[in-house]
Amino acid sequence: MPRIVEIRQNVLKKNDYLARELRERFREAGVYVVNLVSSPGTGKTSLLRETLLRLGERYRVAALVGDLATENDALRLRESGADVRQITTGTVCHLEAEMIGRALEGWNLAALDFLFIENVGNLVCPASYDLGENQRVVLFSVTEGEDKPLKYPTIVNSADVAVLTKIDLAEAVEFQRDRFYEGLQEVRPGLPVLEVSVRTGEGLPAWLSHLEAGRRALPETASSR
Amino acid sequence: MHELSIAHSLVELAAEEAERLGLRRVRALYLKLGVLSGVVKEALQFSFDIVTEGTSLEGADLVIEDVPVVVYCPRCQEARTLPEPMPMRCPVCGTRTADVRQGREMELYALEGDEGDGKDAPDRRDQTERSQKERLFG
Numbered sequence: 001m002p003r004i005v006e007i008r009q010n011v012l013k014k015n016d017y018l019a020r021e022l023r024e025r026f027r028e029a030g031v032y033v034v035n036l037v038s039s040p041g042t043g044k045t046s047l048l049r050e051t052l053l054r055l056g057e058r059y060r061v062a063a064l065v066g067d068l069a070t071e072n073d074a075l076r077l078r079e080s081g082a083d084v085r086q087i088t089t090g091t092v093c094h095l096e097a098e099m100i101g102r103a104l105e106g107w108n109l110a111a112l113d114f115l116f117i118e119n120v121g122n123l124v125c126p127a128s129y130d131l132g133e134n135q136r137v138v139l140f141s142v143t144e145g146e147d148k149p150l151k152y153p154t155i156v157n158s159a160d161v162a163v164l165t166k167i168d169l170a171e172a173v174e175f176q177r178d179r180f181y182e183g184l185q186e187v188r189p190g191l192p193v194l195e196v197s198v199r200t201g202e203g204l205p206a207w208l209s210h211l212e213a214g215r216r217a218l219p220e221t222a223s224s225r
Numbered sequence: 226m227h228e229l230s231i232a233h234s235l236v237e238l239a240a241e242e243a244e245r246l247g248l249r250r251v252r253a254l255y256l257k258l259g260v261l262s263g264v265v266k267e268a269l270q271f272s273f274d275i276v277t278e279g280t281s282l283e284g285a286d287l288v289i290e291d292v293p294v295v296v297y298c299p300r301c302q303e304a305r306t307l308p309e310p311m312p313m314r315c316p317v318c319g320t321r322t323a324d325v326r327q328g329r330e331m332e333l334y335a336l337e338g339d340e341g342d343g344k345d346a347p348d349r350r351d352q353t354e355r356s357q358k359e360r361l362f363g
């Protein structure tokens with residue numbers, strides 16, 4: 001006889017389970033993990049390269065970078081001197097916890113202070129996948145227009161902080177800050193925003209301080225004892 | 226478009242649960258989908274049909290229930306359902322709030338299927354399957 005049975009399970013429970021395991025591993029190793037998400041072309045790789053360079057002077061930093069194809073981003077990021085691994089996803093439009101776990105094989109996480117994960121350029125799909133990160137950063141550039149947050153509410157809603165990039169171009173593209181902030185507030189009231197320009201260096205100290213503050217707020221771990 | 230990945234996870238989960246529960250044949254999957262889940266319903270339906278082809282779930286219905294966003298309003302001190310996913314404001318007093326209580330879920334909440342180990346009453350089962358197919362495909 002047909003019957004209906006209650007299940008009540010999250011469809012992505014496997015990913016969530018793996019993400020919880022990763023988070024526990026990161027915590028034990030004392031590494032602070034940041035997941036960067038944005039559209040293609042927002043400047044994730046440029047910001048990350050600069051971040052690895054500057055933070056690398058004082059901390060042990062590394063990065064995982066996701067793309068559908070090519071190792072180009074990893075090559076660019078390695079110029080900073082940091083340890084960088086490329087994850088090529090083939091046709092998959094986002095990173096999943098399982099891919100992170102595989103990419104970390106043989107890596108001594110306890111030898112790291114910061115691990116950055118550059119997600120596949122996509123403002124939709126990465127929202128659904130927890131990677132065990134401490135912080136999810138959503139990036140928008142002034143060249144993308146002011147209403148991006150309104151168009152992608154899901155990812156904005158899942159983020160811990162937003163970064164507005166390429167602010168040196170704001171005037172040239174007549175970027176309307178008020179509209180951008182207004183839209184962001186409608187989607188995710190209270191979301192902190194940092195403005196940066198990798199080209200001029202504006203806002204970078206605040207961005208780095210933000211990351212350092214996040215790491216300092218980590219609970220005491222095995223490696224820092 | 227990550228609905229294909231989601232459909233894979235859904236089918237894998239449903240097949241596991243069906244086996245654990247001893248459901249012989251899954252007739253329907255009931256899914257709760259938050260409007261902030263980032264999943265497009267139509268794309269998921271489409272992906273589901275592709276993913277289930279040739280599996281034990283082939284022909285099963287995917288029944289999707291939309292879950293609206295529910296926020297907690299700090300001013301009213303009440304959970305409020307938003308008529309639209311945006312803006313994130315209390316629909317009663319207009320206060321902004323980011324305290325999302327509901328609307329992000331992607332939950333398989335029930336399975337409908339036939340009980341038993343497949344050994345009992347084969348004739349009746351065949352009839353049920355036939356009538357089910359007739360009902361589904363006319």
